[in-house]
Every structure is written in structure tokens, then in C-alpha cells.
Amino acid sequence: MLWPMPETTIDTAVRDLSDRDRAVREAAERRLLALGVRGIERLLPHLPDRSVKGVLMRLGDEALPRLREIRRQGPGRLRGRALELLVDLAGADALDEADQAAVERLIQVKLPHEHPVKLPWEAGRWLAFPAERMDDAVAALGLHDLRPVTTVLGVEATTRAEDCLEFQDARGEKRTAYRVFITPEFESWLSEVPIRSWRMVWGNSLIDQLDGFRLADVLSERCGEAHLYILDPYNSAENWYVSRDGRGVRSFGTYDYPHFAGEPLPFEAWYQETAFDEEEAAKYAEGVPDALTAADNLSVEPGLMRDDLTHGHGWLATTEAEVPNSRFRGALPV
Template identity: 55%
Template sequence: MPDPIDSLVQGLSARDRATREAAANALVGLGAEAVVHVLPVVREGESAGLDDAEPVLQRLGAEAERQLRSIRRRGPGPLRRKALVALAELSGGEGLDGADQSSLERLVRVKFLDESSVRLPAEAGRWLAFPADRFDDAVSVLGLHDLRPCTTVMGVAAATKGTDSLELPHAQDSDLSAYRVFITPELKSRRRTLPIRTWRLLWGNSFLDEMSGFTLADKLSRECGEAHFYSIDPYNDAENWYVARDGYLVRSYGTYADPQFSGDPLPFEVTYREGPADGDEDAEESEGCPSANRAASNLSVQSGFIPMARTQGHGWLASTHPDVPTSRFPGALPV
């Protein structure tokens, strides 16, 4: 005869909404006892998340977290890893006790030894580029806090897939939200002729959307000499690239900008301006380069796969609010 609690867990994934809600309500009513039964449906790896367990564990709140910490320390053994994922999903790094936080930090340091090359999103995203040797200046200009070492896999997930913004209902008007961002390791440009050879890239979708990547590039360049903003939006079939030096726009392109190009053409755009013949279907490229990644390849660092020979050091996670550490953002991150 099947265990009645396990039958309720199976009901969480039923097609019928009423059945799912009834199962969740019944499991919540059981309190902490339900946690050990719900944990087996927590996902791990690339698809880590609470999945069908979420409506129960979220509603149990602190009661679930206490039980999950108990499982981490006392077992059962097969559920310890699941408990760690669930704790991270519910409350981020702040939900982990000191031993688990230390274990995670050691794991990150070990992973640095294997991170000989990195891979950054190439099909979509938005990012800032700034000279790597102006790291401290960039951190100050952007108002970043609580910098913590991280792997690139961890950082990309934190800035593009996880919860990268938190609302602060009791904050002052100028600080209504906190954002989590990822700063890459030092990355060397493929172009040996560039005056700036080594760059860092900042990823943080919500931060760049809310604060405007164009405005942030201007601010960064004022302090760091030069900064770029790149954006690739396949959903709207749009691309942008923006180069600022000493606080001013030098050159930009935007699919839906009017005009599309601003500023004087840069030297690398000569091939685009001289390439298409009159009447060619690609004649619009005669004004310059319309591709964000191709512009990045010629101006700083193109996203995508970057081999070991062009990487140095490790990445960083950071928060934009002094009172909100990066560990407060919920979600289990791959390492």
C-alpha cells in the first residue's frame, strides 16, 4: 500500500490544478514532517530548482529551513545534497550555516584550478567592458559592494538566470532595489594592435536595464578612460554597441536608434563602409558595423568561448547595495 504522504507528493505534479493545490495544502499542514518527503523532487545540476516542491517548501518558510539544516547535519545521507540545493533556492547563501558556507567557498577555490577557459553568452545578453587594470575604479564608480570570488559558470548564472534583483520596500527612494552583477576574469583581446589589451566584462541584466548601460558606460569611461556597452536581443532582433571615452560618446550603433549610427566611424569599420556595392541587399552596412559581437571583437573582447591563453584570474560577484550582500539573493547556482 503506498505511503499516503508520498501519494500527496505525487499529487504535486498532477495535471489537474485543483489536485496540485489540494496536495500542497495537505503537505503544508503536515509541517516539517513533509520536508523529507518533498526533497526527492528537488532538481539538481543545470536544471537546479525546487520545481514541484516549491509551493510546499516556500509556504513552510522558516520551518522548512530548520528541517533542511537538520538534514544537512544529521541526514538521511542521500538527501543531504538535495537539502543544500533547497536551502540555496529558498534563501540564498544566507540560508546556509557556517560549515556549508565554508564548504562552498572551498569548492569555488578548487574549481578555479579547472577554469582554464571560460564561456560567456554569445547569442543574447548585455554587458559592459572596461580596462582590466581599472578594476578598483570601476567598482567605485558603479557603487559595488560585497565582492566575492566566483567561477564564470556561477557568475553567468547569477547575473542572467538567477534572481539578480531584490526590491527593498523600506529603502529610500534612490535605493528601492539591489542588483547582483558578475564581473569576469581578466580577458585578453584578440587584437594585438589595440591600445587596451586586457578587459573585464560586467554582466547583470536587471542592473544594466534599470540604470541604462549607455549611462553606465559614460560614467565608467569618465573614470577609466574608456568603456563600452553591448546588447544582443534576439527576441526583438536588435543589437546595440556603444563606445565612450573620457565621459563622452565616440561611436554607437542601435538597430532601432534614429539615426542608427552616431559619432564618427572607427578604423575597424572601413571594411564595412567600403564593402557593399550600390544596390546590394546589405548596402545598409556601408555606414558601419551593425553587429555588437563583431564590434566587441574589434574593440575589446567578443563574448562566447575564450581560451585559456586569453584569460587570467577569476571572476567576482557583487551587489549594488551596501546593506544587501550577494548571499541574500535566492537561488542555487552551479559552481
């Protein structure tokens, strides 16, 4: 007969998950895993602890029925954490219809009040295209299951949470689906920029694995113009790339040789002509080497976006019709 583990023993095992001794940590994990689904209700109160979450995640699909039961029947203090773990384990598909509808209602309530929005430049890479060419951009990238979402949810979904998913298609072939966030419309504050409003495309795995430069060309072929911006603090590197009508016209790359390609753009001449000392003149002698400066002059720069220059809401989408957003795992902020 399996005797229940006393609450004090569970508390001790949870504490041991953070022990400096690896053997102690592994022994604690084995004790907690041995509880199986019987331990879910007793471990959920400790869920903010990442080590405890790791134990619960290892239960996998075995945990789903009990978590759904807690969602329906309580105890009430655990219903929120059961919801979070359900989505972490199996995506929104793991939720029942009532929970899915509740999440959608929450998003709809928050959408009209989310301005001003903030886009974290440290997320690293993004594409930009003319806002009025939204339909063309969706067609160019082959997007499906477009859903209105808040910016905080969209950025989290495509830069920090699971944003790519391997699956087997109807023909039995292995493929990869990517999750993409298209931002609200942002007006450029520079009067000399011909295109007044822009949207950005966020999706780290999409840009990394499908070649962001190629994606910019694909976008610009349908939208007239598109840009790629990359910030890589880890390698002290930056890139910016302008594509028009399907081909690159100007680019900079920290580790490209030569650093610049194509003819300088008009905004770069201003930096060259207004340099206030020799050091700045040398920096801009060939062009503008800063991705954020280029974005600020060519389209829009991420950061806290001005409320009066922000319009509409963002969209979350996937690149495969067979893999809707609800298949991607991970609880997201709204």
C-alpha cells in the same frame, strides 16, 4: 489528532501536481502543504520536480530549522538537497559556518582549473572596460563585498538567478541592491585594438534598471573607455555603444532613428571597404550594425574564451554595503 500521510498517498499527490486538470493540481498542493514541516523529509527526494520544489518553497522560513537539522544529522541521501533548498529559500546566510566554509573551499579549489571559460552571448547584455582599470570600475559602480568566483557561478548569479533585492536601509528607506559579476581578464586578439585586455560586467537587472548607457558613461569617465552591448533576439534588436571619457562617441541601435550616432570608427571602414557583394556593401554602408561584430573588434566577443588569452578569475559583488552576496537567494553552480 493529525495522522501521517501514507507514503503511497504522498507519491500520488506528487504525481497529481503535474496533472492536466488544474483542480487536481491545486488539491494535491493543498494536501502536501498541509503536512507542513513534517513533510519536508518525505518531499526532498522528489526535489528535482519543479512542482514539488514550489510546494517546499511556499513553506518559507518555517522550513529552515528542519532543513538545517537534516544538514547536520542526515539522512545522508538528503543532505545535498537540504543545502540546495536552504540557499533557494534564504541565500547563503541560511547556511551554518561549516557549510559556508565548505562552499568557499570548493570555489577556491575550482578557480585555478576553470580555464577555458565560456560566456554565453545569449545572456543578452554586458558592459566592457579596460582590464587594468579594475579598481576604477569598482569605484565607479560603487561595488561592495567582492568575492572571487568561477565564471559559471558569476554568470548564473547575474543573468538567471536572483540578481536584485529590495531592502530597507538603516534610515528606513526602501532601496534596491544589485548583484554584479566582473569577468576574468580577456586579451583582444586584434593587434590594432589599442587596449589589449578587457573585463566584462554582467548583471541583467543592473543594466536594465540603472540604464546601461548611463553606466557605460560612468565607467568611461573613470576608466577612459567603456562599452555597452545588447542582444535582444525576442525583439530582433541589437545595440552597441562606445563611451570615452564620460560621453558617447559612437552607437548603433536597431530601433534608434537614425540607427547610428557619432562618427564611424576605424574598424567599420574595413567592413565597408572589403564588402564582397552589393548586399554586404549595403549592410555596412553606414557602419557595423551587429553587436557581436562590434564587440569582437572593439573589445572581446562572448563565447568560448581562448585559454591563452584568459587571465585571473572573476569577481561577484553587490552595489550596496548593507546587502552582501550571501543575502541573495538561489543555489548556484560552482
